[in-house]
Amino acid sequence: MTPTQQTRPIQLDRALNFWRDRSWDWLGLLPFLVFAIAFMLLPATSIVVRSFQDNAGHFTLQNLFDLRQPNIVSAYTVSIQLSLVTAVIGGVWGFLMAYGITVGGLPDSVRSLLLSFSGVASNFAGVPLAFAFIATLGRLGMVTGWLNSIGIDLYDNGFNLYTFWGLTITYLYFQIPLTILILAPALDGLRREWREAAENLGATTSEYWRYVALPILMPSLLGTTILLFGNAFGAYATAYALTGGQINLVSILIGAQISGDALQNPGLGNALALGMVVIMAGSIALYSWLQRKTSYWLG
Amino acid sequence: MNTQRFWSWFWLILGTIYFVVPLIATIDFSLRARKGTLSLDAYANIFDDPKFFESFTFSAVTAVAAIALSWLLIVPTAYWVHLKLPRFRPVMELLTLLPFVIPAVVLVFGLIRTYSMTLLNTRTGGWVLLTAAYIVLSFPYMYRAIDTGMRAINIRTLTEAAQSLGADWQTVIFRVIFPNLRVALLNGAFITFAIVMGEFTIAALLAQPAFGPYMNLLSSSKVYEPSALAVISFALTWGAIGIVQLLGQGTGQKQVGGPR
Secondary structure, eight states: OOGGGGGSOHHHHHHHHHHHHTSSGGGGGHHHHHHHIIIIIHHHHHHHHHHTBOTTSOBOSHHHHHTTSHHHHHHHHHHHHHHHHHHHHHHHHHHHHHHHHTTTOOOHHHHHHHHHHHHHHTTOOSHHHHHHHHHHHSTTOHHHHHHHHTTOOTTTTTOOTTSHHHHHHHHHHHHHHHHHHHHHHHHHTSOHHHHHHHHHTTOOHHHHIIIIIHHHHHHHHHHHHHHHHHHHHTOOHHHHHHHTTOSOOHHHHHHHHHHHOTTSOHHHHHHHHHHHHHHHHHHHHHHHHHHHHHHHHHO | OOHHHHHHHHHHHHHHHHHHHHHHHHHHHHTOSSTTSOOSHHHHHHHHOHHHHHHHHHHHHHHHHHHHHHHHHHHHHHHHHHHTOGGGHHHHHHHHHHHHHSOHHHHHHHHHHHHTTTGGGSTTHHHHHHHHHHHHHHHHHHHHHHHHHHHHTTHHHHHHHHHHTTOOHHHIIIIIIHHHTHHHHHHHHHHHHHHHHHOOHHHHHTTOOOHHHHHHHHHHHOSSHHHHHHHHHHHHHHHHHHHHHHHTTTTTOOOOOOOO
């Protein structure tokens, strides 16, 4: 509107912007902000505040010290192990499949089929996913039956769907598709010229991967792994439906605390949830930092 | 066939087996309710159960309410940010990403602690909290879809054109912006629908009679019916996400994550 805008000195522009800040435009955001505060920020903040309060409402650090209880330490350990294992296996397996449909030269029809399926499977979790694996690897499951008929009894050999490794196999059902969805675009971003340039300089395939492709992909590979970690770490429904709440995970412990003050200490429940948020927030912060590093190369 | 192609096929086939076998096993299991033969008895039992329809309807109604309210919250806000407050965009992005950082079990924990003395004391309070929580869960998908949609249409020109023809701001939002965002709105709606229909954590911990808790409850008393429910639920997810993918073809939108 104002033709003089371009010629205005920067300082004046800043001052005008500052003045514009004083306008009432932000009122338009009020409905959303009120909702977000009431149903997201306030509940989250109340967990933080109550973590530092005793039953009478006085400030205390006791709740955080109480997190050292053996069953809580073991819940965090198992949750972190489960998230790490499913993130690494899901990440590697998903990478190999994403590689196949991008650089690996599989037909386009396979590519679009796999990407479509991944879109659905990454959303197929919780109770129905648990049922699907009970029908597959439970005591009466189809694969258990097949293996039985050729003389291998899974459950006699120490396998149990309702424990750590059963959960791992089940979680991979949403972890692998998620990896494929995230990594396929990143692998598409690897330019053909980079490979050709490396080959012209005499690099072998493994040297190209070792010195060119992997370093470029590293931020998105690590970022994906972190996202997968958070994805598994926050999961509750799948684990609960599969084990009936019998496995000691942080999310399950918080659920039990909600249903009936399982820890017999409301403040400790808050500290437990706080620890979960801190770990999640830390991993997402790391993720977005790595994202920015990747987009620099692949942008 | 060179080695690269071989390994590509190898991992693809291995993955496909892992993806397909549980689906086959679930369908197979759901057909075994009658001894010695395949039958649809498990499905018949489910459709005979009034609780199935009650919980299904409950979740569907909740999903529709959450979608409508999410539209009403996000569209005007995103519109306002695009038009007047572009500097707030990072703030919006952060706020709408928070549901990924706060696990559902922690969100519901906070909600219960915050509203146990107020909302949760009333009859409909639990349902209000459930709907609010689902609106929060819809934020990442809904905001991203709508934000992308708004980048694609020139909302400033549309607004100025509408205003110069004498439209007030309600007319601009509801008769100009909303219709132009059809695809984005439906996109966010179907993902939200898929998430809400299968959601267990929040509904169960708020003790609401939703579809997710119903599925879980059934598994404690029935053997074959849960598999039939899993098949139905998977078909539902497939349908909703399938529509999203049809809508999103060519726009390069992707969406990740869901109820764990």
